[in-house]
Each structure stands twice: as C-alpha cells, then as structure tokens.
Amino acid sequence: MEFLQLATQRYSVRSYQERPVEAEKLDQLLRAAQIAPTAKNCQPFKIFVLQSQEALEKARQCSPLHYGAPLILLFCYDESDGFKTSANAVNFGLLDVSIVATHVMLQAAELGLGSVWVGYFFQDKVVELFDLPENLKPAIMMPIGYAKEDALPSPKHSEYKELKELVEIL
DSSP, rough: OOOHHHHHHOOBBOOSOOEEEEEHHHHHHHHHHHOOOOOOGOOOOOEEESHHHOOOOOOOOOOOOOOOOOOEEEEEEEEEEEEOOOOOOOOHHHHHHHHHHHHHHHHHHHTTTTEEEEEOSSSSHHHHTTTOOOOOOEEEEEEOOOOOTTTTOTTTTTOOHHHHHOOOOO
C-alpha cells in the first residue's frame, strides 16, 4: 500500500475485538518505534507495553478512553535524556515521542490493527500506578488491537482544511 493511501485510510479506532495482538505484530510495532527519527538520534523515550490484565486495569484507572483494547502502549519521554538547546523553548523529548508514536500508529495500520491516540489521561495517576521515575513523563496512551467489525471512522475523519489555509509558500 502506498503511504498516502495508508495515511488516508487509517482512522482512530474506538471499539476493539477481544482478540489479542500477536507477539510478531507487537515486535513490528516496537521495531517501528525503535527506528523512528528523534533529535540527534537521542531516542529519549520509553514505551510501556500494557497487556496483562493487571496493567490494563491500571490503565483504565488513568483514563476512561481505553475502548476495551487488548493492548495499550504508554509512551513516555525522558526529560533527562534528550536533545536540548538554548535557542528556543522547544521540548524535544515531547516532539520525539510524538514522532515515535506516529510511526507505531502507522505501522499498526499497515498490519491491519487499529489504534487511537489518547492524550486525555491523569498523568499523576499514571506516574503513581506504574511507579515511573521522576525523569519519565507520560505523554501518550495508545490503545491498539483489531477493530470490531462495526467500528467506523469519526464523521470528521475525512474533513480537511484547504492546503492554502495550512501552507504558505514564501
């Protein structure tokens, strides 16, 4: 499948089958994360694979947006280990982990898996329940699995602003 076709067809899945994600597919998702570009290739991230019943229950306590997925990836960035510059106030760790999550999300789509990017969760609860060290900051929770047969994209999925509103050529 061509990239634009994949990117266009991929949508946020909010209804999952109880079917587990195969280990081989999980390995491919994590490999996609590993090769994602990061500033100066510092790779200042850690991914927690939440798939045990205990881990999934903890995730449910941190966010109502889990959608019954059999797998949730918790993406964190390491504040102490990343590219830093005094030229601007950009948080490269957060940018880097966002790139990594995007790679995983698109890899999931290629593998026939659904995913949804969740930014609505209680960070303090994540830190507490998963016993995160002070330097690791939770950024994204990503439920992943096989979409239920009746899962559909949001009605807004195919709404795009005109390019002229998004791009300015100088």
